[in-house]
């Protein structure tokens with residue numbers, strides 16, 4: 511199953527022209543406020559008719575302005591998860607979930623309900639009304655209700671934006687499960703680099719109504735010339751396997767043969783994790799560093815240097831652990847001779863890797 515979107519639209523002072531494909535998994539529309547993310551979501555949902563375009567879901571044409579095709583919202587079979595959960599206050603959790611199934615009754619409704627309740631960990635909440643749920647619990651129920659409508663596509667428009675950090679951390683693992691266990695594409699809007707690093711299978715980076723890059727998440731996030739939310743959001747993602755939990759509170763991962771130490775992560779040994787390393791937490795050294803407190807040192811070769819308009823530059827390093835981005839001053843880059851092809855070492859403080867930066 512996949513979704514292809516080719517849409518042109520103009521508002522006063524804003525022109526959008528995008529063309530991308532969302533395969534199975536989570537495709538994140540990643541960009542700053544005003545980049546056009548919600549306009550795309552609304553066009554796919556059928557809530558807004560773009561000036562021109564073609565949208566095809568799982569082989570079915572939902573929109574083709576040239577051929578005059580416009581499938582109405584209720585016939586698109588798309589689940590929508592909003593920032594606020596929008597549950598019915600007078601119905602219990604069970605009632606809200608059953609509402610998702612009402613349009614599309616099937617013999618295996620009960621089995622599907624148990625699967626979704628288990629997937630989202632909401633079995634203890636079924637008799638409660640929304641007013642007695644936390645924001646995170648409400649959002650889990652909203653995800654369940656959307657899934658139970660048996661959608662062919664899920665749209666999630668900044669579903670974590672209204673939650674505090676603790677609630678965000680509670681919900682992200684459920685989106686990871688959706689990504690890995692549900693068979694339909696999920697189009698997910700975000701401008702939060704950590705969320706993108708944790709969840710995206712595919713990234714569509716947007717700027718001013720245009721796609722500046724699309725592709726596999728780990729490739730797009732390690733490209734220093736693609737910073738849709740600015741230099742502060744730069745950070746590459748590496749994949750590593752949990753190999754030890756040490757008594758001093760550190761977890762040790764194996765990243766392509768290189769040890770990576772993190773503050774303790776509650777994951778089983780052997781599990782693969784994604785770890786985001788923020789570019790501003792990386793120091794570069796030409797020589798092998800000695801006498802440092804930092805535990806993570808990775809040797810690599812510089813593959814790109816992107817100079818910014820200000821005093822900074824982003825250096826992209828290829829290491830056996832995976833790609834690393836480092837944000838340094840242009841003064842340091844010049845003093846150290848950091849140019850493409852040079853070998854150097856990336857130094858990463860263990861404690862700079864926050865718990866939310868490491869996920870399944």
Ligand SMILES: Nc1ncnc2c1ncn2[C@@H]1O[C@H](COP(=O)(O)OP(=O)(O)OP(=O)(O)O)[C@@H](O)[C@H]1O
Pocket residue numbers: 521522524541542543544545546547548549550701
């Ligand atoms: N109904 C409208 N009428 C006029 N202009 C609009 C309308 N909706 C959106 N725009 C403009 O289109 C541009 C893209 O808006 P859009 O909401 O798609 O961006 P976004 O990336 O989702 O932003 P945010 O992250 O803030 O939600 C903005 O410049 C916005 O002001």
